[in-house]
Amino acid sequence: MLETLTRVPPDPILGVSAAFQADPSPEKVDLGVGVYKDEQGKTPVPRAVRTAEQEVYAAPGATILVSDPTWANHIPLLGTVGLKVDRYPYYDAQNPGVLFERMLAHLDAQPAGTIVVLHACCHNPTGQDLSAAQWAEVAAVVARRGLMPFMDLAYQGLGEDLDRDAASVRLMARAVPEMLVAVSCSKNFGIYRERTGLLIALSGNVERAGITTGHLGRLARTLWSMPPDHGAALVERVLSQPALRQEWMTELSHMASRINSLRGLLAERLGAVSGDDYRWIGAQRGMFSRLPLSATQVAFARDHHHLYMPPDGRINIAGVSPANVDRVAAGLIAAVRS
Numbered sequence: 001m002l003e004t005l006t007r008v009p010p011d012p013i014l015g016v017s018a019a020f021q022a023d024p025s026p027e028k029v030d031l032g033v034g035v036y037k038d039e040q041g042k043t044p045v046p047r048a049v050r051t052a053e054q055e056v057y058a059a060p061g062a063t064i065l066v067s068d069p070t071w072a073n074h075i076p077l078l079g080t081v082g083l084k085v086d087r088y089p090y091y092d093a094q095n096p097g098v099l100f101e102r103m104l105a106h107l108d109a110q111p112a113g114t115i116v117v118l119h120a121c122c123h124n125p126t127g128q129d130l131s132a133a134q135w136a137e138v139a140a141v142v143a144r145r146g147l148m149p150f151m152d153l154a155y156q157g158l159g160e161d162l163d164r165d166a167a168s169v170r171l172m173a174r175a176v177p178e179m180l181v182a183v184s185c186s187k188n189f190g191i192y193r194e195r196t197g198l199l200i201a202l203s204g205n206v207e208r209a210g211i212t213t214g215h216l217g218r219l220a221r222t223l224w225s226m227p228p229d230h231g232a233a234l235v236e237r238v239l240s241q242p243a244l245r246q247e248w249m250t251e252l253s254h255m256a257s258r259i260n261s262l263r264g265l266l267a268e269r270l271g272a273v274s275g276d277d278y279r280w281i282g283a284q285r286g287m288f289s290r291l292p293l294s295a296t297q298v299a300f301a302r303d304h305h306h307l308y309m310p311p312d313g314r315i316n317i318a319g320v321s322p323a324n325v326d327r328v329a330a331g332l333i334a335a336v337r338s
Contacts, residue, residue: 020308028306029324029331031315034287036255039321048238048247059083059148064115065107067091071124071152074117088116091126098128104141112146118172120181121165122155129159135168139175149176154184177204185232196232259287262320269329274336290314293335300338305331 016032035043064083066074067090079085089102107116118138123129130138142149149172156165169181181200201216203209238244260282267282281289293301293313301307307328309315320328 016308016310019302023306023308025306027327028308029319029328031307031309031319031328033319034316035318036259036287037316037318037321039323041319041321046247046251048244048251051244051247059113059115062113062115062148063110064117064150065110066117067103067119067123069125070117070119071154074152078117083115090123091128096126096128098130098134100130100134100137104137107138107141107147108145110145110147113148114145115148115150116142117150117152118168120151120153120156120168121159124154130168132167132171135171139172142172143175148178148180150180150182152182154182155187156183158187173202176202178202178208194228194230194232259317260285262317262325263289265322265325266317266320266329269325270333273329273333287316287318288314289317291332291336293332297335297338301331301335304338305334307331307335 017030020028020030020032030041038044062083063086064078065086065088066078068087069091070087075085088106089099091097092099110116119129121129139149141147151169151172153166153169156162159165172179179202181202183198183200185196186194199216201209201212203212263284264282267278267280270276270278270281291309291313293309295311298309298311298313301309305327
């Protein structure tokens with residue numbers, strides 16, 4: 001079976017890292033991977049985080065409906081737990097907007113007990129959300145038909161604000177006796193790899209709430225026994241202790257200031273080498289800048305000047321330093337002119 005697999009294209013970022021590691025040149029410079037680096041090229045862990053680290057040591061046979069389209073991982077995740085997955089009409093790609101009447105009619109034809117996954121805000125992948133009036137109509141149909149809403153709240157605060165982005169959840173909770181809400185902290189807290197979030201279960205009464213809690217506890221025991229707590233505990237401790245919070249803010253400010261000074265330095269050296277105006281790099285903010293380089297020019301910079309970056313010309317400014325900026329500028333301008 002495995003012999004039928006075909007080779008997949010290499011990941012543009014990981015491929016750059018692998019090529020950089022394999023390059024024996026002492027003059028090589030990694031401008032690809034998006035991590036902050038100090039003057040020695042190391043990625044430091046803030047002192048506040050190190051201090052905090054030391055201080056902290058059930059629906060069988062149901063059908064589940066997802067919007068068409070939906071987040072790409074919804075169907076694989078839901079399908080692997082044995083549920084029958086189907087779609088409800090949602091988005092008109094030809095005339096961008098919600099197919100609301102078709103959506104409502106589809107939901108109104110479902111048998112009681114059907115689970116309906118609803119994007120609470122910031123619909124992924126369309127960005128097309130329901131209006132407050134439309135949410136009220138959906139909630140009325142869900143309640144009348146005895147459907148089970150499962151609301152995905154992954155982007156709270158990234159649409160309008162924290163309060164308004166959760167309005168659909170509160171509206172639905174007032175309309176139905178039971179519902180599930182999956183909340184992710186990956187996006188709005190920027191802690192992707194810690195997988196921090198929660199599942200909220202609304203039950204019809206205290207007895208049902210106790211039973212539901214028991215089932216959730218058994219599922220947790222089966223799946224992970226004890227949830228990972230490292231990242232959440234560190235963030236909580238840093239933010240809740242004034243001394244650590246101030247130290248973290250000071251370090252963060254220094255990191256941002258250093259990156260901005262490197263932007264200005266690189267812009268100045270690129271201008272000096274080329275005679276062109278690169279002040280736009282200095283005016284940007286954050287760790288990244290996307291240079292006007294083709295994939296061929298990126299390859300030229302790698303092969304002839306040992307400069308490593310993804311094929312789209314995105315560079316990590318923190319990879320630049322006063323010690324290598326002249327070499328980086330010369331190599332980049334040579335690539336532009338190649």
